[in-house]
Amino acid sequence: MIKQRKDINTLSAGELSDYIHALDILRARSEIDEDDPTGYAFQAALHNDGFVGPCEHGNDQFLPWHRAHLYYFEQLLQGADPPRTANVTIPYWDWLHRETSGKFPAAFGGPGLFKPGRNVVAADLPPDTLIIVTGEMDWNEFGGYPKGSPTGDYGRLEDGPHNDMHGSYIGGDMASPNLAARDAIYFSFHGFIDLMWSEWQQRNGMPPPTSPTADLRGFLTQTLHKVQDFQRTTGLGYEYEYTDQLKAAFAVTVPAPVKRSLVGTERLRSLSEGGLEADLQEKEWTQFAFPPVSERAMATMVRLQDLRVPRGGSYKLNVYVPPQQRALHQGRVVRRPLLRRLRRPVADAPWARGAR
Ligand SMILES: [Cu+2]
Numbered sequence: 577m578i579k580q581r582k583d584i585n586t587l588s589a590g591e592l593s594d595y596i597h598a599l600d601i602l603r604a605r606s607e608i609d610e611d612d613p614t615g616y617a618f619q620a621a622l623h624n625d626g627f628v629g630p631c632e633h634g635n636d637q638f639l640p641w642h643r644a645h646l647y648y649f650e651q652l653l654q655g656a657d658p659p660r661t662a663n664v665t666i667p668y669w670d671w672l673h674r675e676t677s678g679k680f681p682a683a684f685g686g687p688g689l690f691k692p693g694r695n696v697v698a699a700d701l702p703p704d705t706l707i708i709v710t711g712e713m714d715w716n717e718f719g720g721y722p723k724g725s726p727t728g729d730y731g732r733l734e735d736g737p738h739n740d741m742h743g744s745y746i747g748g749d750m751a752s753p754n755l756a757a758r759d760a761i762y763f764s765f766h767g768f769i770d771l772m773w774s775e776w777q778q779r780n781g782m783p784p785p786t787s788p789t790a791d792l793r794g795f796l797t798q799t800l801h802k803v804q805d806f807q808r809t810t811g812l813g814y815e816y817e818y819t820d821q822l823k824a825a826f827a828v829t830v831p832a833p834v835k836r837s838l839v840g841t842e843r844l845r846s847l848s849e850g851g852l853e854a855d856l857q858e859k860e861w862t863q864f865a866f867p868p869v870s871e872r873a874m875a876t877m878v879r880l881q882d883l884r885v886p887r888g889g890s891y892k893l894n895v896y897v898p899p900q901q902r903a904l905h906q907g908r909v910v911r912r913p914l915l916r917r918l919r920r921p922v923a924d925a926p927w928a929r930g931a932r
Pocket residue numbers: 738742766
């Protein structure tokens with residue numbers, strides 16, 4: 577039987593108390609033995625801790641890894657105290673929509689789900705979440721690039737909305753990758769990330785994953801532990817029940833692909849006399865100029881290829897365009913002249929904006 581994961585605001589009092597009851601049983605197991613793999617602390621450590629996990633961030637395993645984490649956690653909830661908990665599922669937090677009262681769904685302020693330390697200052701939700709789900713059709717741009725890929729790392733859903741929500745909107749334990757899953761809001765927050773991936777998969781015809789045979793660390797002893805094992809939610813026994821507001825939000829037709837033509841290909845022009853190589857021997861930065869934009873071009877695509885950057889530390893790449901021109905970055909209008917900052921955050925904090 578396919579079980580439904582529901583919006584936490586739509587749970588009946590009984591459903592909510594069954595969920596918290598199951599969570600409390602997992603917490604109690606950790607009180608007795610912190611290393612009990614069926615306890616809450618161990619499950620949270622799968623995400624937080626380099627010893628048994630940790631999670632994947634900044635690559636195409638981000639979404640499958642978190643789907644696996646929630647899946648196995650949900651199995652434990654269901655097995656916690658059957659038959660009462662047999663049908664418990666992780667309720668999702670629809671953070672696409674502002675709550676009618678308060679900053680978080682009311683349940684997260686109540687017993688069993690409240691966690692002190694969250695950022696309570698009113699804040700805006702990320703404005704671009706919906707457009708990423710409905711408008712981005714490239715899997716790697718949406719969900720992340722294979723590890724070591726020279727063309728990119730973070731997908732847009734993770735790099736933008738996900739990271740912003742963790743660090744600034746929610747805050748507290750959730751602001752730190754090493755603590756995040758200690759706050760039970762993590763499971764509902766990532767439930768919604770998973771919902772958006774599921775929605776994206778359906779909109780885009782379930783494209784095959786990249787890195788399909790990659791092992792998802794922390795789950796190697798489980799039968800299902802590869803990226804390809806975590807593609808279809810229904811194959812894992814669950815699906816998402818949409819509220820009317822969610823149905824309305826996703827009722828956006830997929831735009832037809834824009835016809836593009838290549839107007840010209842020119843190399844970036846180095847602004848230093850000796851050229852790039854010589855320039856970088858002497859200092860830590862260099863500058864280029866764009867070739868003039870063709871009169872016939874509706875838009876100019878600048879693709880940086882064969883860019884080798886230090887993998888160990890941070891770096892940034894600034895691209896400036898004249899302020900009178902409209903700049904797009906990943907489909908979004910950028911109003912400031914500073915167009916693009918590529919960065920690699922410090923290794924320990926995947927969603928810290930380390931190199932800003
Ligand atoms: Cu996360």
